[in-house]
Amino acid sequence: MEAEGRVPGPPLPAGGEEPGADSHLAAGALSTARGPLLVAAEVLALDDEEDDLEVFSKDTSLAEVNSFSPSVPISPSSMINQYKFEDGPELRDLFITVDDPESHITAIETFITYRVVTKTTRSEFDSSEYEVRRRYQDFLWLKSKLEEAHPTLIVPPLPEKFIMRGMVERFSDEFIETRRKALHKFLNRIADHPTLTFNEDFKIFLTAQAWELSSHKKQGPGLLSRMGQTVRAVASSVRGAVKNRPEMFTEMNNYMETFGQKINLLDKIAHRIYKEEREYFNEMKEYGPIHTLWSASEEDIAESLKGIASCIDRCCRATEKRMAGLSEHLLPILHEYVLYSEILMGVLRRRDQIQGDLDSKVDALANKKTEKDLFSEEIGKLEDKVEHANNALKADWDRWKQNMQWDMRSTFTNVAENNLRYYEE
Amino acid sequence: MEDCLAKKMEITVSEAEKRTGRNAMNIQETYTAYLIETRAVESQSEGQCAPVESLWRRYSEFELLRNYLSVTYPHIVVPPLPEKRADFVWHKLSADNMDPDFVERRRIGLENFLLRVASHPVLCQDKIFYAFLMQESGWKEMVNETGFQLKADSRLKALNATFRVKNPDKRFTELKHYSDELQSVISHLLRVRARVADRLYGVYKVHGNYGRVFSEWSAIEKEMGDGLQSAGHHMDVYAASIDDILEEEEHYADQLKEYLFYAEALRAVCRKHELMQYDLEMAAQDLTSKKQQCEELATGTVRTFSLKGMTSKLFGQETPEQREAKIKVLEEQIQEGEEQLKSKNLEGRDFVKSAWADIERFKEQKNHDLKEALISYAVMQISMCKKGIQVWTNAKECFSKM
Numbered sequence: 105m106e107a108e109g110r111v112p113g114p115p116l117p118a119g120g121e122e123p124g125a126d127s128h129l130a131a132g133a134l135s136t137a138r139g140p141l142l143v144a145a146e147v148l149a150l151d152d153e154e155d156d157l158e159v160f161s162k163d164t165s166l167a168e169v170n171s172f173s174p175s176v177p178i179s180p181s182s183m184i185n186q187y188k189f190e191d192g193p194e195l196r197d198l199f200i201t202v203d204d205p206e207s208h209i210t211a212i213e214t215f216i217t218y219r220v221v222t223k224t225t226r227s228e229f230d231s232s233e234y235e236v237r238r239r240y241q242d243f244l245w246l247k248s249k250l251e252e253a254h255p256t257l258i259v260p261p262l263p264e265k266f267i268m269r270g271m272v273e274r275f276s277d278e279f280i281e282t283r284r285k286a287l288h289k290f291l292n293r294i295a296d297h298p299t300l301t302f303n304e305d306f307k308i309f310l311t312a313q314a315w316e317l318s319s320h321k322k323q324g325p326g327l328l329s330r331m332g333q334t335v336r337a338v339a340s341s342v343r344g345a346v347k348n349r350p351e352m353f354t355e356m357n358n359y360m361e362t363f364g365q366k367i368n369l370l371d372k373i374a375h376r377i378y379k380e381e382r383e384y385f386n387e388m389k390e391y392g393p394i395h396t397l398w399s400a401s402e403e404d405i406a407e408s409l410k411g412i413a414s415c416i417d418r419c420c421r422a423t424e425k426r427m428a429g430l431s432e433h434l435l436p437i438l439h440e441y442v443l444y445s446e447i448l449m450g451v452l453r454r455r456d457q458i459q460g461d462l463d464s465k466v467d468a469l470a471n472k473k474t475e476k477d478l479f480s481e482e483i484g485k486l487e488d489k490v491e492h493a494n495n496a497l498k499a500d501w502d503r504w505k506q507n508m509q510w511d512m513r514s515t516f517t518n519v520a521e522n523n524l525r526y527y528e529e
Numbered sequence: 530m531e532d533c534l535a536k537k538m539e540i541t542v543s544e545a546e547k548r549t550g551r552n553a554m555n556i557q558e559t560y561t562a563y564l565i566e567t568r569a570v571e572s573q574s575e576g577q578c579a580p581v582e583s584l585w586r587r588y589s590e591f592e593l594l595r596n597y598l599s600v601t602y603p604h605i606v607v608p609p610l611p612e613k614r615a616d617f618v619w620h621k622l623s624a625d626n627m628d629p630d631f632v633e634r635r636r637i638g639l640e641n642f643l644l645r646v647a648s649h650p651v652l653c654q655d656k657i658f659y660a661f662l663m664q665e666s667g668w669k670e671m672v673n674e675t676g677f678q679l680k681a682d683s684r685l686k687a688l689n690a691t692f693r694v695k696n697p698d699k700r701f702t703e704l705k706h707y708s709d710e711l712q713s714v715i716s717h718l719l720r721v722r723a724r725v726a727d728r729l730y731g732v733y734k735v736h737g738n739y740g741r742v743f744s745e746w747s748a749i750e751k752e753m754g755d756g757l758q759s760a761g762h763h764m765d766v767y768a769a770s771i772d773d774i775l776e777e778e779e780h781y782a783d784q785l786k787e788y789l790f791y792a793e794a795l796r797a798v799c800r801k802h803e804l805m806q807y808d809l810e811m812a813a814q815d816l817t818s819k820k821q822q823c824e825e826l827a828t829g830t831v832r833t834f835s836l837k838g839m840t841s842k843l844f845g846q847e848t849p850e851q852r853e854a855k856i857k858v859l860e861e862q863i864q865e866g867e868e869q870l871k872s873k874n875l876e877g878r879d880f881v882k883s884a885w886a887d888i889e890r891f892k893e894q895k896n897h898d899l900k901e902a903l904i905s906y907a908v909m910q911i912s913m914c915k916k917g918i919q920v921w922t923n924a925k926e927c928f929s930k931m
Binding site: 359362363366369370373376384388390394395398402404405409412415 | 724739749896899903
């Protein structure tokens with residue numbers, strides 16, 4: 105079986121978005137023969153993804169996945185079932201923590217850096233422990249590199265630059281702490297992602313010293329080319345819904361729209377609840393002492409009054425705990441998924457764009473029969489890209505949904521438990 | 530234990546009705562009338578129930594009754610009426626006098642008032658009170674005929690006495706302080722409670738939104754759908770449960786309110802005492818000055834500067850007959866005064882004794898009632914928590930099945 109050859113080697117013509125797979129191949133020392141490339145049926149092309157996985161993973165658990173013969177159609181979800189998100193520690197080989205925020209003051213600006221500690225047993229890392237300092241800009245850079253390399257994979261959300269809602273000071277402790285936690289989550293989600301975790305830029309992010317990182321950063325495609333990509337993205341979205349979008353992705357799109365709405369609503373509701381609870385708490389604080397005051401003028405019922413006062417105070421404390429539970433667990437997760445819904449819409453758009461490219465090239469082909477050969481090659485590549493992208497998205501999608509489910513489940517269960525505890529007290 | 534009316538008779542305020550009619554100024558108005566039902570309790574029941582007597586009264590008539598009782602029995606702490614206007618409302622409750630919830634709570638308050646009067650050893654024996662319960666027509670005239678309004682002390686007099694009294698019974702002064710404190714602390718408590726209720730209402734109701742969104746969300750989910758949907762249902766239950774909870778709390782608030790108003794009744798008794806004491810002191814002073822005058826006239830010495838002395842110096846002395854006449858008048862007055870003083874003293878002491886007895890009775894009643902109210906409040910809170918536990922346990926189960 106031979107397909108229009110895709111050969112690792114000279115980089116693809118500029119403007120094409122190169123799947124991370126190829127660059128890794130080129131860069132890495134891996135020269136194992138790639139399995140036959142298949143085109144056409146989506147299902148069979150899944151092997152593409154599988155092969156990539158096989159090639160890159162050192163993780164033995166993943167290797168099991170890939171011992172299928174190419175002709176057996178495999179659904180992404182069964183692939184997923186082989187391993188779960190947020191593996192137990194035995195299966196993970198990359199541990200990252202983000203902590204210790206510190207502020208730096210230079211002549212031009214003040215900013216915060218966070219300490220990123222990585223522990224790993226992977227062989228492609230030179231040492232087993234790394235400690236670096238990163239600032240928010242670095243995280244932004246990493247995210248955009250990942251999105252570039254894997255346009256249809258779901259890259260986890262970063263905490264926002266500013267938070268409008270609470271009007272929180274940019275450098276308040278609360279803000280820094282929330283951001284730190286979100287950054288920690290961001291890196292860990294990447295680490296747990298079967299593909300993203302092996303991204304070269306990710307590795308550099310975790311390991312390079314400050315000066316190394318800045319020099320590496322300068323190498324990537326410049327601002328102009330990135331702008332070019334954005335323009336094309338906008339243009340293609342203006343073109344409207346892609347004609348040949350497979351049913352599945354239309355469904356995804358619809359789902360994401362509704363989901364996005366609902367999550368936004370939930371986020372608002374949760375914030376509202378938090379606010380109401382805070383007001384309730386404030387009133388309760390006054391309620392208890394009144395009873396104590398009253399008990400001072402009474403004799404017989406003084407004891408009962410004091411008893412009530414102390415109970416009210418305990419209720420206050422329980423309320424505080426409940427609020428803390430909300431703000432630590434529910435609110436951040438809901439917020440994360442609000443961001444996720446935006447990210448996913450973006451991913452879907454990019455996928456559409458890739459497909460759009462393919463379609464337009466196919467159309468062009470129909471019109472210019474002479475340059476057919478050249479075009480076919482391009483088309484072939486694009487088709488591969490589309491397939492690859494589609495599959496990546498699907499796989500990731502299901503993964504994401506599973507995670508989301510799990511997250512939601514645990515979060516709401518948590519909320520329920522907190523409320524239970526509250527009432528029990 | 531004296532035999533009081535409450536033991537002999539069942540009294541209920543069973544219904545409330547909107548009426549329109551003409552009032553004293555011949556203007557059409559809408560008001561609410563309350564049905565009072567009474568039934569004699571047979572101690573030996575022969576399987577026969579006594580017939581129920583009933584009549585309608587409106588709030589203003591209750592007010593008239595209470596005014597009459599306060600004036601006629603100033604040494605008694607007269608039970609207060611439920612509030613005229615809705616106070617201490619939190620946002621959901623309306624402040625409208627015609628609102629059915631308000632009318633209902635007022636009905637209960639009026640019944641409570643009648644029961645309290647009926648179980649008071651002194652008040653229950655009052656004929657006017659009895660007539661209030663039994664005789665619909667002509668009652669108002671009956672009350673007015675007692676002329677109690679004339680006996681009422683003017684506000685101004687009372688205020689004056691409060692400021693100028695020199696030697697009130699210490700216990701009454703303390704009582705006054707206590708009732709001031711009670712009033713302020715209870716009204717503060719009620720205010721805060723209303724605010725707390727408001728906030729709690731908010732917290733619960735917002736959770737109801739969860740129910741709606743969960744349900745909409747479950748429509749697009751496959752595996753999570755069922756869990757979400759049922760969890761949403763529980764959220765709705767949670768949000769709805771607050772209404773009953775807060776309604777119960779209103780009854781608690783009403784119990785406290787009664788004692789808030791009782792504070793005013795206490796103060797009224799204290800004021801009466803101060804008034805009597807002041808009266809007494811004034812009478813004593815008056816007597817002393819008359820005695821002095823007499824003495825002066827008799828002995829011819831002018832100890833104090835007086836206009837009379839001056840004029841007599843200027844226009845000549847009085848004749849001995851004139852002086853004799855004056856002394857005689859004064860002596861009569863002094864005699865009267867001394868008798869009056871004696872009786873006032875006696876009155877005062879009686880008043881203090883009986884008032885204090887009633888106050889003790891009141892104190893016991895108050896302690897008992899408040900304790901019960903506080904306990905029932907605690908019970909309410911516990912039940913609220915239990916409900917919460919139930920809802921969230923169910924929700925948790927649903928969530929874990931997502």
